[in-house]
Amino acid sequence: MAEAAAGKKVIVKVKRQATPKEAAHWEEFALNWRPSMNVIICLRDIAENPVTSDGKPTTPITYDSNCLEEICGSCAMLINGRARMACSALVDSLEQPIRIEPLTKFPVVRDLSVDRQFMFESLKRVKAWIPIDGTYDLGEGPRMSPEVQEKGYPLSNCITCGNCLEVCPQVNDHNGFMGAAIFSQVRLFNMHPTGKMHAAERLKAAMGHGGIEDCANAQNCVKACPKGIPLTESLAEVNREAWRQALFGWLVG
Amino acid sequence: MSATESQPDASYLLRKLHSLTGILPVGAFLAEHFWSNSAALVSADKYNQTSAELQTIPFRIFVEWAFIFLPMLFHGGYGVWIWLRGKSNVSQYPWVKNWLYTAQRYTGLIAFVYIGWHLYTERFLTQGRSTYASVEQDLQNPLFLTFFAIGILASSFHLGVGIWNFLCKWGLAATVRAQRAAGQLGVLVGVTFSVVGILILISFRFDWHPFASYINK
Amino acid sequence: MKQPKIIVVGGGLAGLMATIRVAESGVPVELFSIVPVKRSHSVCAQGGINAAKNQKGEGDSIAKHFDDTIFGGDFLANQTLVGRMCEAAPGIIDLLDRMGVMFNRTPEGLLDYRRFGGTLYHRTAFAGATTGQQLLYALDEQVRRHESEGRVKKYEGWTFLSAVIDDGGVCRGICSMNLHSMEVQTFVADAVIFCTGGIGAIFGRSTNSVVCTGSAQSALFQQGVDYANGEFIQVHPTAIPGEDKLRLMSESARGEGGRVWVPKTPGDKRAARSIPEAERFYFLEEWYPKYGNLVPRDIATRAIHRIVYEEKLGIDGQAAVYLDVTHIPVETLNHKLEGILEIYEKFIGVDPRKEPMKVFPAMHYTMGGMWVNAEDQGTNIPGIYAAGECEYQYHGANRLGANSLVSCIFGGGIAGPAAVKYAKSLTTGAAAAPSMVFERERQRQEEMNQALLSGTGGENPITIWKELGEIMTEHVTVTRINKNLELAYGKIGELTQRYKKINLSDRTKWSNQTLNFARELGNMLVLARVVTMGAYQRNESRGAHYKPEFPERDDYNFLKTTRAKWLNGDIQLTYETVDTSHIAPRARRYDAAK
Structure with missing residues (x-):
């Protein structure tokens, strides 16, 4: 233990907030460095020994995590001021002290844990699903060209982490903007052979409150997306579909 | 339950209109304005002649209000409303397009104030009869000159970025490649307008007419 | 009686499928999940989902899928329901396709299939290397649709504590805790379907997600639900070691031609790429010429252990072997394996398209789980059903790759209607149980x-x-x-x-x-x-x-299901005969033709 204590330290500052109503404050921790540490490992170290760097006992940090391989979308947080996934944030690539804060565009539950229900509600609003008749046997699905699959597959990789909302200047308290992820789903379902039949419904929702027009092309979303989803392409595509629907929808029904 | 039937709302149409008016007619007018003022690069007479021609177009008041003043007021006014609904975070995410987003707001406001003042001094105070001499005189004042330069650069920048935004936001440039091309077009427009605008200023300020030789032929 | 009510605990593939089936039957369903269901561990499944569609003209058939599954599971699975699952598999793929899963396609616009471990056929439909994620999302979307139309109520951020069991030994609901308010509450239900997944956390580090603790099934075990074949734990041969998690490197890497090897010289310090072909030991290909790198997981895992611990041939003396895809064209890799190669690149910082990956076996899956009957996923407590990884039914002593997704959807798909049927058959429903x-x-x-x-x-x-x-x-x-x-x-x-x-x-x-x-x-x-x-x-x-x-x-002694019972704080093991009525047990060998 002595040599570990004498070894390299990782300094981590965490923004704490006990309940949604209480004020936030910062706590600093000094952890033992190990190779290939990520931010999740830091938070686990703190949970095992919740003592601040000035020796004060505290509580373990509440945070969301699950898969730890950047596919469940749970552990999005601000790390050194940037929205990203904690599991893939390697300590050696971060400037110290590492500052960890909850996302700011969603209500804080406690510490780093936030409530992203807004995104799931938005998915309902735009009807992000294929309305199948039922799960009983109705034979094969529609044929799809590999080209469509290759366009659709990256979009269906969206993990609803919320990073694209977090970095978007248009997502804030004065604005109901649903965020890039949602419109990318609209594009996905509108490109599917069955989903296409209900494209107008999704487009109407995309033109409603918090809809696509609130996008102001800052294009931060595409840079922050951990899955490399072409969000700006999706926004542009849905924009085009939407105004065509608005202009000509009433003509062709 | 939020699964209520969603419908296009008024703000959708207003935003679309805002985006459109930036190009047509406001952007187009800006192009026309720079073009007609370029007459100063030929000669004072050419400028006065062009100016006089413009002042005598039929239905002038109607054309001015319907295609210039009102769209501009709407574009500027609604633009401010849009600004208030956003919250710049460029200090946190200092990425190029995020800078453009923020700059687009400030240049829009500068351009709006400048154009308002410009209209007031050159259109309303002079009852639409501004001449080469009056402009030349105005520009002898260094404050006026600076304000003109800032206004021209801000308007040019705003139009350049606006074209890029327009092409992306209407889905006319949808792929990453097309958006890159749209960006290049925006840069080209912004730079061209800036250069031409500044040349016009220089022309007035220093009585400089590089194309004067055209007349002698 | 009045309208029954069903609760589903767990929002992975099995839980969502059960939920959809119950909602479709017009019975209200409440869905409990620790995490928002879209973040369930099913997202981590990578390689694909099996169904004998014989779409490559290789002569594959349902009978062969059935035989591979039973043989792969070393004859410990009860056969009748496994047979039904293999029969249902092609229909399940069709259903998922209709739900909009972005499966990879052939030029004709049909689904593409890849090869997986434990079979000689191209039987595995896949969506890039994130098939589990794509399947989970498809079901999640269907559930969201039912939710928005009022048939499903979600309780996300609630953890299951225990079943509510009346004095007659019948389940009448659940007791659950809200993970925000920490409030403990009971919920009435005529039947409860548990789809609570894996148990990786009891092994500390595994390929499982944080929520895969087995806590729900253990709580139920302590309330009298029997637990079967618990000792059968699948250790996946290829995972990326890490302090917080052992990240899976999918079998699809081998399915697409990836090769496992070590340098022939112990402690060879040369960079992997500079070691000539003749000085590499492709031990799986050498030891199992027929299946090669695609032997079942238990065989591959033991082979790697043998190479590392007995032959001392681990890379540079460490507990690791190479999984090499560098010989596969980059376009193929990006097209079919991008998701998993990215994981390696992101967490290790090395591009596996250029450098062979260093991998080692890791705890991955439990074949064992809650005991369920061979008809409809019911446990030994009336009103409690189980489906997915948390039950023991389909994989015997070893699960074949890409069979888990199909077993989750099949199991959830039959548990839903079974629970509804049971609930409707009750003369006095749970609502009438004493408070x-x-x-x-x-x-x-x-x-x-x-x-x-x-x-x-x-x-x-x-x-x-x-x-x-x-x-x-x-x-x-x-x-x-x-x-x-x-x-x-x-x-x-x-x-x-x-x-x-x-x-x-x-x-x-x-x-x-x-x-x-x-x-x-x-x-x-x-x-x-x-x-x-x-x-x-x-x-x-x-x-x-x-x-x-x-x-x-x-x-003679152990062609039997282990069935653990909880008797006043003690664990008692009993053994049950296995249903081998369709395929007679034979020696399981992968070094020669079966």
């Missing part, structure tokens, strides 16, 4: 919380958990030796004693993850005992269960 039954369960759970919150001993739950994981990984995974199992069992007992003295570093009443973890840990310790005891008593080698002291399969 005392609910209140006493709620109080019992509150008291457990209070006891944990007021504990003043010196023990830290995370320390206990880490020690548990080390013991389980060392003694109860790949190679099992009776004296070590005895030792492990004793140590788990010690940890259980220490657990009684834990002291929580967080005693608050809002979003207290420490309290929830402590509760899960108590349940993990019980399940760890079930697994260890099952391994200890099974003196043979079968599928994933390998005992060098008993290297042969012993059908």
Whole structure:
């Protein structure tokens, strides 16, 4: 233990907030460095020994995590001021002290844990699903060209982490903007052979409150997306579909 | 339950209109304005002649209000409303397009104030009869000159970025490649307008007419 | 009677499928999940989903899928329902396709299929290398649709504590805790379907997600639901070692032509790419010429252990071998494997398209789980159903790659209607159960919380958990030796004693993850005992269960399902005959034709 204590330290500052109503404050921790540490490992170290760097006992940090391989979308947080996934944030690539804060565009539950229900509600609003008749046997699905699959597959990789909302200047308290992820789903379902039949419904929702027009092309979303989803392409595509629907929808029904 | 039937709302149409008016007619007018003022690069007479021609177009008041003043007021006014609904975070995410987003707001406001003042001094105070001499005189004042330069650069920048935004936001440039091309077009427009605008200023300020030789032929 | 009500606990593939089926039948359903269901562990499944569609003209058939599954599971699976699953598989693929899953396509616009371990056929439909994610999302979207139309109510951020069981031994609902308010509440249901997934956390580090603690099934076990074949733990041959998690490197890497090798010279320090072909030992291809790199997981895992621990040929003396895809064209890799290669690149910082990956086996899946009947996923307690990884039914002694997704959807798909049918058959529904039954369960759970919150001993739950994981990984995974199992069992007992003295570093009443973890840990310790005891008593080698002291399969004594029962705090193992009515057991060999 002595040599570990004498070894390299990782300094981590965490923004704490006990309940949604209480004020936030910062706590600093000094952890033992190990190779290939990520931010999740830091938070686990703190949970095992919740003592601040000035020796004060505290509580373990509440945070969301699950898969730890950047596919469940749970552990999005601000790390050194940037929205990203904690599991893939390697300590050696971060400037110290590492500052960890909850996302700011969603209500804080406690510490780093936030409530992203807004995104799931938005998915309902735009009807992000294929309305199948039922799960009983109705034979094969529609044929799809590999080209469509290759366009659709990256979009269906969206993990609803919320990073694209977090970095978007248009997502804030004065604005109901649903965020890039949602419109990318609209594009996905509108490109599917069955989903296409209900494209107008999704487009109407995309033109409603918090809809696509609130996008102001800052294009931060595409840079922050951990899955490399072409969000700006999706926004542009849905924009085009939407105004065509608005202009000509009433003509062709 | 939020699964209520969603419908296009008024703000959708207003935003679309805002985006459109930036190009047509406001952007187009800006192009026309720079073009007609370029007459100063030929000669004072050419400028006065062009100016006089413009002042005598039929239905002038109607054309001015319907295609210039009102769209501009709407574009500027609604633009401010849009600004208030956003919250710049460029200090946190200092990425190029995020800078453009923020700059687009400030240049829009500068351009709006400048154009308002410009209209007031050159259109309303002079009852639409501004001449080469009056402009030349105005520009002898260094404050006026600076304000003109800032206004021209801000308007040019705003139009350049606006074209890029327009092409992306209407889905006319949808792929990453097309958006890159749209960006290049925006840069080209912004730079061209800036250069031409500044040349016009220089022309007035220093009585400089590089194309004067055209007349002698 | 009035409209029945069904509860589903767990929102992975099985839980969502069960939910959809119940909602479709017009019965209201409440769906409980610790995490938002879209973040369930099913997202981590990578390679694909099996169905014998014979779309490559290789002569594949349902019978062959059935045989591969039974043979791969070393004849320990009850055969009738496995047969039904294989029959249903092509229809399940069609259904998922209709739901909009972005499966990879052939130029004709049909689904593409790849090869997976334990079969000679291209039977695995896939969506890039994130098939589980794509399937989960498709079902999640359908559930969201039902939710928005009022047929499903979700309770996300609630953890299951216990079933509410009346004096007649019938399940009448559940007791659950809100992970924000920490409030303990009971919910009435005529039938409850559990789809609570894997148990990776009892091994400390595994390929599983954080929520895969097995806590729910352990709690149910302690309430009388039997637990079967707990000793069968699949160790995946290829994972990327990490301190927080052992990240899976999908079998699809080998399915698409990836090769496993080590340098022939022990301790060879040269860079992988500079080692000439002749000095590489492709041990799987050499030892198993027919299946090569695509032998089943238990075989590949043991081969890697042998290479590392007996032949001392691990890369540079470490516990690792190369998984090499560098010979495959980059376009193919990006098209078919991008998702998993990105994981390697992101977490290790090396591009696997250019450098062979370093991998090592990791605990991956439990074939064992809650005992269910062979008709409709019902457990031995009336009103409790189970589907997905948390039950034991489909994979015998070893699961074949890409069979888990199909078993989740099939199991969930039959559990839903079964629960509805049962609920409708009740003469007195759960709503008529005395409120005392609910209140006493709620109080019992509150008291457990209070006891944990007021504990003043010196023990830290995370320390206990880490020690548990080390013991389980060392003694109860790949190679099992009776004296070590005895030792492990004793140590788990010690940890259980220490657990009684834990002291929580967080005693608050809002979003207290420490309290929830402590509760899960108590349940993990019980399940760890079930697994260890099952391994200890099974003196043979079968599928994933390998005992060098008993290297042969012993059908006479152990062609049996282990069925663990909880009797007043003690675990008792009984053995049941396995249904082998369709395929007669034969020797399981992959080094020659079957």
